[in-house]
Amino acid sequence: MFETLKNAWKIQDLRNKMLFTLAIILIFRFGAVAVPVPYLDPAAMQNMINGGGNLLGFINILSGGAFERATLFALGISPYITASIVIQLLTVAIPALERMAKEGEDGRKKINKITRYSTLGLGVLQAIAYYVMLRNENAVKYVSGFSGVFAAVVIVGSFTLGGLIVMWLGERIDEKGIGNGISMMLFSGIVSRGPHVIAMMYQYLKIGDQYYFFVPAIIALFVVVIGFIVLMTQAERRIPVTYAKRVVGRKMYGGQSTHIPIKVNMSGVMPIIFASSLLAIPGTIKAFVDPQATGFWGKLLGVFDYNKPVYAILYFLLIIAFNYFYVAIQYNPLEMANNLRRNNGAIPGIRPGKPTSDFIAKVISKVTLVGAIFLGLIAILPIALGAIAKMNIALGGTTIIIVVGVALDFVRQLESQMMMRHYKGFLE
Template sequence: MASAAEQLAANMNVEAFSKATELHKRLLFTMVALIIYRVGCYIPIPGIDIAAFSQVFQSQAKGIFGMINMFSGGAVQRMAVFSLNVMPYISASIIVQLLGTVYPPWEKMRKEGGEAGRKTLNQYTRYLTVVLALFQSFGIAMGLQSSHVVDHAGLFFTISTVATLTGGTLFLMWLGEQITSRGVGNGVSLVIFAGIVAVFPRYMAQAFSLATTGAMSGGVLIVIFALVIAVTVAIVFMERSQRRLLVQYPKRQVGNRMFGGDTSFLPLKINTSGVIPPIFASSLLLLPATVMGFAANANLPPWLQWLPGAVGELQHGRPLFMLLYGALIVFFCFFYTSVVFNPEDTAENLRKYGGFMPGIKPGRRTAEYLDYVLTRLTVIGAAYIAIVCLLPEALIGFYNAPFYMGGTSVLIVVSVTMDTVTQIQSHLLAHQYEGLIKKSKLRGNRGR
């Protein structure tokens, strides 16, 4: 017999959606916020010669600038106020979370501080975001002036560019937090999702144009689109896959009645970390490359002449890029999984409520078993994410395709879509429960 939750889920339809007014407000807020973000991607920073900058960008579009432009939804190509996007915020989150595992005061705050500790760490993340955004925007301002794409170079341009780009990042950080609390889905992930989806049509048109002009064979185009479909199917399958661990609760006698004796499952996802590893890995690769890329055309001192060569190695399809990218993805898969899931806490909660796994002693043995299972699941999840992200990169590098719809983009788009749909269903389910509670109260009042 289906449970009450399953029956409610089966009854969710267009009529139920039309009655969920709270969900309508959340969806409307999310759409308006993403529209505001997209408008900001078309507003250039003051003092830029757009024609000259377009030429500089096209000369470096096949490199790291192409990846940055993809994550920013085309804002870098226009040198818009949102060119930095939320990458400084993501980089700051990485640093704070890393320090939260090795710096004792922050580790204690993260584990024992509760909600207040998390709020304090989030505040530190915001402060660090400002520092990183100032550093990156200053590097961009100096690089733009050295590339001769500025109408009037000087101190005023540097200050205005730093203020504009840093303000754009902080606004997007605030907007993402508002989407998370007042909209639907994870705000930062949705901002990145909107940027990637916005450039989809242009890259598809570019691919068809290359095929029609003979710059790319039709077979290669078919292989690339077939790969995108295969990767999408693999992502959906793996993201929905989970290992269910059997948990039993003993029977208890209270008075003359017996309670308990239930059986449930502890679900462990194969990919516990979600889309965080590729986003974090991309952010760490883009952080130094943003400044180094703009410095490629500058008159560098002799001891910095190696910078342009280093930037050249951080290209799609290059061995160094794929090696660093794959290593960072694997590292963040294990790191973020250890942050979001603590086997000792889970085992303690099971023991506290009387639950146990058949054949395993409660307490330390259960924690060791959970760690054993989770480690092996993370190995599979890390391998899956690394393959999804690196295989298209290798093919793009092999065929020298000038567009960047790699596995990372598909992973982010599919995963964020699934997460958003799940949250919409959760809001609908909550609305259904509220409706049932109101009906039961009305019937109870009539019975009186």
């Protein structure tokens, strides 16, 4: 990885792209740290997040701590991520969007435009919902009269504008930088919390007792987990395919053997994001209505707290379910079998048509199960460790998968860029 970065830095074009990406990330971090939103009390917002069990903690992690600081980029990229997921799901359900997705570059531009407008709408709704929650938790300094109305407009407008600026910054990275823009925003926000995690581990060491064992053990375990994530992210099941020879005009095509790669972690972190968002709803409702802790609703909503066993079990099962759902909308075995038949391709030992479709579906189902269990175990690992060691594991499995996946994708894009330029030092 470091050798790839070193070689890429020697190429002026790639160096300019990396510097541009770094500049955009610095702008994002500046807005997340040093541009406060008026009329908000950061101390009250930190108390809400420290309560745990609600969506705000997840949003705060994705925004790199911007939410607890009550800054401009408090919403981070969550509106854009939600809009992208919704449009992606609707592309499968709505024929007009599906046709648009198959129109190539023009269709992609139209879908991106729809996603931007959806981001604006979701950003406004999300900002209003957070304003109501913050007002109920006494995190807003003015809540009555004209001052209250003006404060509401400023807070909602600032949150929405911040979400749109983050989306625009991510698109600039896609256009002129290296890597996926939104992923780089996520990466920078999560990595920025590294010093906070180190300080927290140091505080546990100062306490002493059992933490002298647990802190080094957790650090060593997370190093092993990172290696395991890299292995599983790059792992794939290859379905062999052979193409028959055919004559077109005066040329002969086909006759070669290849494979269809089926990645073990086909869905990335999307199932974890879906499951986290769904399980965060009870905690968010709890923050809205503030029920009595000893009452029926207080006990019911308390079952879904982050540190309860029920949360971990439901989290694991939902990740498996969403993993199958996400893979089902991404891969169509019947379409894959028809494409093989049209191109005179076949899987050795499998008849064309429905047998091929059934075989591909069976392979995808098995690989999906392995990938789903992998995601589920990584996601609940910090919860289990926190319960055993009585510690607050700040960086969860979701964030580790995001960081590792984005780093691998960034290096992969650098390597492909250097190969396009026939960089001799890289090919040696």
